[in-house]
Amino acid sequence: xxxxxxxxxxxxxxxxxxxxxxxxxxxxxxxxxxxxxxxxxxxxxxxxxxxxxxxxxxxxxxxxxxxxxxxxxxxxxxxxxxxxxxxxxxxxxxxxxxxxxxxxxxxxxxxxxxxxxxxxxxxxxxxxxxxxxxxxxxxxxxxxxxxxxxxxxxxxxxxxxxxxxxxxxxxxxxxxxxxxxxxxxxxxxxxxxxxxxxxxxxxxxxxxxxxxxxxxxxxxxxxxxxxxxxxxxxxxxxxxxxxxxxxxxxxxxxxxxxxxxxxxxxxxxxxxxxxxxxxxxxxxxxxxxxxxxxxxxxxxxxxxxxxxxxxxxxxxxxxxxxxxxxxxxxxxxxxxxxxxxxxxxxxxxxxxxxxxxxxxxxxxxxxxxxxxxxxxxxxxxxxxxxxxxxxxxxxxxxxxxxxxxxxxxxxxxxxxxxxxxxx
Amino acid sequence: xxxxxxxxxxxxxxxxxxxxxxxxxxxxxxxxxxxxxxxxxxxxxxxxxxxxxxxxxxxxxxxxxxxxxxxxxxxxxxxxxxxxxxxxxxxxxxxxxxxxxxxxxxxxxxxxxxxxxxxxxxxxxxxxxxxxxxxxxxxxxxxxxxxxxxxxxxxxxxxxxxxxxxxxxxxxxxxxxxxxxxxxxxxxxxxxxxxxxxxxxxxxxxxxxxxxxxxxxxxxxxxxxxxxxxxxxxxxxxxxxxxxxxxxxxxxxxxxxxxxxxxxxxxxxxxxxxxxxxxxxxxxxxxxxxxxxxxxxxxxxxxxxxxxxxxxxxx
Numbered sequence: 001x002x003x004x005x006x007x008x009x010x011x012x013x014x015x016x017x018x019x020x021x022x023x024x025x026x027x028x029x030x031x032x033x034x035x036x037x038x039x040x041x042x043x044x045x046x047x048x049x050x051x052x053x054x055x056x057x058x059x060x061x062x063x064x065x066x067x068x069x070x071x072x073x074x075x076x077x078x079x080x081x082x083x084x085x086x087x088x089x090x091x092x093x094x095x096x097x098x099x100x101x102x103x104x105x106x107x108x109x110x111x112x113x114x115x116x117x118x119x120x121x122x123x124x125x126x127x128x129x130x131x132x133x134x135x136x137x138x139x140x141x142x143x144x145x146x147x148x149x150x151x152x153x154x155x156x157x158x159x160x161x162x163x164x165x166x167x168x169x170x171x172x173x174x175x176x177x178x179x180x181x182x183x184x185x186x187x188x189x190x191x192x193x194x195x196x197x198x199x200x201x202x203x204x205x206x207x208x209x210x211x212x213x214x215x216x217x218x219x220x221x222x223x224x225x226x227x228x229x230x231x232x233x234x235x236x237x238x239x240x241x242x243x244x245x246x247x248x249x250x251x252x253x254x255x256x257x258x259x260x261x262x263x264x265x266x267x268x269x270x271x272x273x274x275x276x277x278x279x280x281x282x283x284x285x286x287x288x289x290x291x292x293x294x295x296x297x298x299x300x301x302x303x304x305x306x307x308x309x310x311x312x313x314x315x316x317x318x319x320x321x322x323x324x325x326x327x328x329x330x331x332x333x334x335x336x337x338x339x340x341x342x343x344x345x346x347x348x349x350x351x352x353x354x355x356x357x358x359x360x361x362x363x364x365x366x367x368x369x370x371x372x373x374x375x376x377x378x379x380x381x382x383x384x385x386x387x388x389x390x391x392x393x394x395x396x397x398x399x400x401x402x403x404x405x406x407x408x409x410x411x412x413x414x415x416x417x418x419x420x421x422x423x
Numbered sequence: 424x425x426x427x428x429x430x431x432x433x434x435x436x437x438x439x440x441x442x443x444x445x446x447x448x449x450x451x452x453x454x455x456x457x458x459x460x461x462x463x464x465x466x467x468x469x470x471x472x473x474x475x476x477x478x479x480x481x482x483x484x485x486x487x488x489x490x491x492x493x494x495x496x497x498x499x500x501x502x503x504x505x506x507x508x509x510x511x512x513x514x515x516x517x518x519x520x521x522x523x524x525x526x527x528x529x530x531x532x533x534x535x536x537x538x539x540x541x542x543x544x545x546x547x548x549x550x551x552x553x554x555x556x557x558x559x560x561x562x563x564x565x566x567x568x569x570x571x572x573x574x575x576x577x578x579x580x581x582x583x584x585x586x587x588x589x590x591x592x593x594x595x596x597x598x599x600x601x602x603x604x605x606x607x608x609x610x611x612x613x614x615x616x617x618x619x620x621x622x623x624x625x626x627x628x629x630x631x632x633x634x635x636x637x638x639x640x641x642x643x644x645x646x647x648x649x650x651x652x653x654x655x656x657x658x659x660x661x662x663x664x665x666x667x668x669x670x671x672x673x674x675x676x677x678x679x680x681x682x683x684x685x686x687x688x689x690x691x692x693x694x695x696x697x698x699x700x701x702x703x704x705x706x707x708x709x710x711x712x713x714x715x716x717x718x719x720x721x722x723x724x725x726x727x728x729x730x731x732x733x734x735x736x737x738x
Contacts, residue, residue: 286581289580336607339444340605341606
């Protein structure tokens with residue numbers, strides 16, 4: 001099968017230039033100003049739209065197996081494709097958890113058969129994501145684990161984290177941590193300002209930053225690649241910056257919602273603004289943006305966390321933590337940050353493609369170039385449209401961005417040269 | 424911070440509406456370059472004239488300073504002693520200056536969009552920098568305001584900016600609310616509510632001054648005409664009352680966030696929009712705005728020089 005994506009605009013040295021892309025046997029065969037259509041099976045007219053390397057999201061939650069009412073691998077990956085993502089990394093908080101060779105092999109198989117995009121699978125750090133019994137790191141790596149994480153929960157006991165890091169370091173695998181010291185959350189749900197305003201319990205920033213501080217020291221001692229999930233506080237940014245300056249192998253991601261919103265946006269008891277970690281202050285938001293710009297934070301990852309209507313149709317006090325992200329990330333970030341001149345398009349794309357690929361050493365992802373797999377997203381940067389709930393392919397409709405007017409809708413997504421989403 | 428190095432080139436600079444986000448940021452970056460010592464060398468002597476059909480000492484002087492700093496030869500023009508008093512049209516005045524060899528003009532006039540006819544006229548080739556048209560546009564003022572904010576915060580996205588005062592008669596309010604929104608800032612309004620019409624409601628909400636001072640990053644005050652205050656509220660409204668109700672008092676200033684700033688396009692009615700002692704307080708950027716005005720106007724003139732390929736070297 002030979003395809004040409006014609007008349008697209010691709011990023012070249014930070015500038016958009018007109019290019020045709022020839023796809024052959026699932027790979028990009030050629031990128032040139034003009035490619036003749038002789039002997040080609042299909043010509044896709046990109047009509048001057050932006051053609052990007054497919055986006056990468058190192059943090060999604062597909063609820064299968066265990067909570068298929070919230071999301072399945074199929075719906076989750078369709079949502080990813082709708083957002084222009086071609087590679088995602090699925091967190092291990094499913095039941096049964098991928099904490100054994102049997103479980104992860106079954107899950108990887110399901111990811112492969114049901115997923116419409118590339119899905120890499122995290123293994124847990126401890127058995128059943130709780131307690132302090134470490135998994136068999138070597139066996140899980142050999143079974144195909146992408147990295148190790150107990151996402152949804154932090155590792156509470158220092159010695160457990162220390163030993164996990166020692167094992168992961170030996171195998172050259174990353175520890176990807178949802179940083180949260182449970183004793184310091186005090187059962188809180190919101191950042192200080194919003195908590196006070198709405199009369200809810202506060203989840204203080206120390207619950208995140210104190211554990212990051214512990215972990216970077218343990219990472220220094222073990223030499224492991226330690227990755228911080230969804231940084232939310234300016235203090236966390238400072239710790240990561242200092243750790244990087246000290247030469248510690250630490251990397252970090254930030255979510256679109258922590259870049260786009262602060263707790264000042266929570267005007268009323270609306271659980272679409274409830275996630276963990278919570279939205280923090282405007283100064284925290286600015287510090288996260290600065291962190292991305294100066295390289296302290298390496299990438300953007302959505303923390304796509306679908307829930308049922310019943311789980312979210314409650315007060316912030318009791319509703320489930322988490323919001324979806326796959327289908328709104330690019331258009332919201334493009335509209336709010338690139339259209340306004342805060343980021344360049346090339347910076348944004350870098351944080352959503354090349355950076356995650358290079359930090360996690362993903363082969364064949366994150367670059368649009370001849371010889372690479374044809375994982376491609378086409379975005380319409382000119383068309384203004386409203387984000388509608390009815391457009392979501394995810395089972396989860398829990399997004400605070402529904403109703404926003406944005407640019408940068410996905411026109412088409414291809415994985416290995418095959419169309420997996422088309423508007 | 425995002426750096427845009429693409430040099431701006433414009434045939435004329437007459438309206439903020441013609442500028443993209445990228446253009447605005449490029450103008451700011453170029454003005455910052457001039458502020459830190461950038462110079463240009465011209466290919467040949469270039470002549471500029473400042474045609475202020477409506478007087479404005481500040482803007483006029485600032486344009487003239489910008490032109491001289493760029494090495495342009497400035498040709499004088501006095502509307503009160505010109506042929507205008509003999510009934511010559513603006514278009515003929517501009518063509519006259521063009522005919523005698525002027526390359527660029529800065530124009531200020533009472534008539535809204537006076538520049539449209541000039542730009543459409545195939546016989547007008549001089550570069551036109553709009554120094555203000557009626558209640559319409561004032562791009563150099565708007566750009567100097569943006570530069571001052573950018574210097575302070577390094578970005579616009581997410582900033583809260585209040586525009587307080589005589590909204591309806593202000594060029595500044597209109598241009599600034601549009602460009603600030605485009606750059607991702609959140610705009611709020613203050614001052615007498617009767618001046619907050621629907622056209623402003625589209626861009627942001629009105630809030631009492633006492634709430635604004637506690638939340639805004641930028642408090643941008645507009646000059647209030649004394650005669651308009653008198654018009655207000657059954658004629659019994661004094662400058663003192665305006666200050667107490669809508670102005671920046673020392674007490675209000677004390678409640679502003681640490682990093683916030685105060686702006687005003689000047690001239691300030693001391694004790695009306697802003698308390699006398701606050702005009703030069705730590706938070707005030709009023710004189711910095713005027714300082715930046717020269718560099719922004721250098722950038723505007725440079726964009727037109729570049730467009731006409733009159734620059735030999737930039738360093």
